[in-house]
Amino acid sequence: xxxxxxxxxxxxxxxxxxDTSIQSSSANYYTYSSRLVKFIxxxxxxxxxxxxKANATYFHNGSRGSxxxxxxxxxxxxxxxxxxxxxxxxxxxxxxxxAECRNINSISIEMCCSGNSxxxxxxxxxxxxxCAELCKYIGITADTVDIFVLRHYDVWDKQCPxxxxxxxxxxxxxxxxxxKAILRNEEGLTMEQYNxxxxxxxxxxxxxxxxxxxxxxxxNVVQTTMVYDFNDDNMPDWARKAVQAAMDYGAVQGxxxxxxxLSYKDLRAICREYRCGLYEKLLE
Numbered sequence: 001x002x003x004x005x006x007x008x009x010x011x012x013x014x015x016x017x018x019d020t021s022i023q024s025s026s027a028n029y030y031t032y033s034s035r036l037v038k039f040i041x042x043x044x045x046x047x048x049x050x051x052x053k054a055n056a057t058y059f060h061n062g063s064r065g066s067x068x069x070x071x072x073x074x075x076x077x078x079x080x081x082x083x084x085x086x087x088x089x090x091x092x093x094x095x096x097x098x099a100e101c102r103n104i105n106s107i108s109i110e111m112c113c114s115g116n117s118x119x120x121x122x123x124x125x126x127x128x129x130x131c132a133e134l135c136k137y138i139g140i141t142a143d144t145v146d147i148f149v150l151r152h153y154d155v156w157d158k159q160c161p162x163x164x165x166x167x168x169x170x171x172x173x174x175x176x177x178x179x180k181a182i183l184r185n186e187e188g189l190t191m192e193q194y195n196x197x198x199x200x201x202x203x204x205x206x207x208x209x210x211x212x213x214x215x216x217x218x219x220n221v222v223q224t225t226m227v228y229d230f231n232d233d234n235m236p237d238w239a240r241k242a243v244q245a246a247m248d249y250g251a252v253q254g255x256x257x258x259x260x261x262l263s264y265k266d267l268r269a270i271c272r273e274y275r276c277g278l279y280e281k282l283l284e
Contacts, residue, residue: 001036001037001038001105001138001139002036002037002137002138002139003034003035003036003037004034004035004036004037004083004084004138005033005034005084006084007020007082007083007084008079008082008083008134008137009137010133010137013077013126013129013130013132013133014125014126014129014130016075016076016077016126016129016130017076017077018070018077018078018079019052019053019056019076019077019078019079020078020079021078022053022056022057022060022078022080023056023060023079023080023081023082024056024059024060024067024080024081024087025059025060025061025062025063025064027062027063027064028059028063028064028065028066028067028081028087028088029067029081029085029086029087029088030085030086030088030103030104031085032084032085032086033084034084035084035085035086035104035105036105037083037105037106037107037138038100038101038105038106038138038148039100039101039105039106039107039148039149039150040106040107040108040109040131040134040135040138040140040148040149040150041089041090041101041106041107041108041109041150041151041152041154041155042108042109042111042127042131042149042150042151042152042161042175043068043089043108043109043110043111043151043152043160043161044110044111044112044113044119044160044161044162044163045071045110045111045112045113046113046117046160046162047112047113047117048113048115048116048117049113049114049115050073050112050113051073051076051112052071052072052073052076052077052078052112053076053078055068055071055078055080055110055112056071056078056080059080060080065088066088066089067080067081067087067088067089068080068081068087068089068108068109068110069081069082069083069087069089069107069108069109070107070108070109070110070130071109071110071111071112072109072110072111072112072123072126072127072130073111073112073123073126074120074122074123074126075122075126077126077130083107086103086104087103087107087108088103089103089106089108089110089152090102090103090106090108090152090155090156091103091156092156092158095156096155096156097154097155097156097157098150098154098155098156101150101154101155102155106150106155107134107138108152109127109130109131109134111123111124111127111161117162118163119161119163124175125178127175128175128178128179128182129182131149131179132179132182132183135148135149135179135183136183141183142179142180142181142183142184145176145179145180145183146176149176149179151164151165151172153165174195174198177198224263224264226263226264227261227262227263228243228260228262228263228266228267229254229258229259229260229261229262230258230259230260231243231244231247231260235267236267238271239267239270239271241274242267242270242271242273242274242275243260243262243267243270245274245279246270246273246274246279247260248279249279251270251273251278251279252270
């Protein structure tokens with residue numbers, strides 16, 4: 001968390017300048033000399049097609065009853081409300097879902113939409129970089145992103161951003177992982193490259209799971225079909241001593257060719273008997 005009493009010192013992220021030339025009307029936010037900020041909240045505009053500049057202009061030109069600190073699109077970013085002021089962004093008429101996050105202690109980023117009211121991958125990628133810069137500024141680490149980076153949906157039950165407005169949204173998880181990766185300086189990837197890498201990791205994880213299942217099946221085959229005729233190198237190490245004791249005490253005898261014909265279950269039973277001291281009693 002950070003007490004903000006001045007403007008955001010970062011003026012550029014991911015090669016994009018933060019344009020502060022079109023400020024919101026003061027009728028759209030609460031003015032503070034300083035405030036304690038803990039959370040970053042991600043929104044979407046919900047429009048069919050818009051730009052960061054168009055949104056900044058809209059809030060500049062009149063009283064709108066709402067606002068956001070920053071707007072992002074495919075290739076630009078406009079800061080509409082100074083960070084020491086509280087934008088009217090996460091409130092609403094419904095009951096809050098989140099116990100702490102409010103306008104007074106959060107920074108809101110609005111993602112602009114493409115032609116079908118969906119946020120593009122490029123805008124999402126830009127927003128992830130902006131979010132990471134804000135995280136560093138207010139003290140959110142990669143390990144605490146899941147706690148302090150939220151959707152509007154997480155604060156109160158508004159479908160915003162609509163494409164991530166489910167409890168287990170894969171898109172939202174991917175976005176947060178991207179922010180974490182940037183904070184950890186583990187990548188210089190585009191969102192497309194990041195998603196390809198993530199898919200590869202998931203594929204490899206599935207292959208490992210398949211191999212584990214195959215190995216389990218093979219173990220089951222060995223345990224149900226393997227026959228141990230002699231107490232030699234083919235006999236499991238853990239069973240040799242017990243089998244030898246059973247042979248010495250006459251509890252286990254081979255056929256005319258000396259073959260014991262023991263199954264895996266037989267070995268387990270002999271070991272249990274050996275640990276219980278049965279063969280010592282037979283010797284007596």
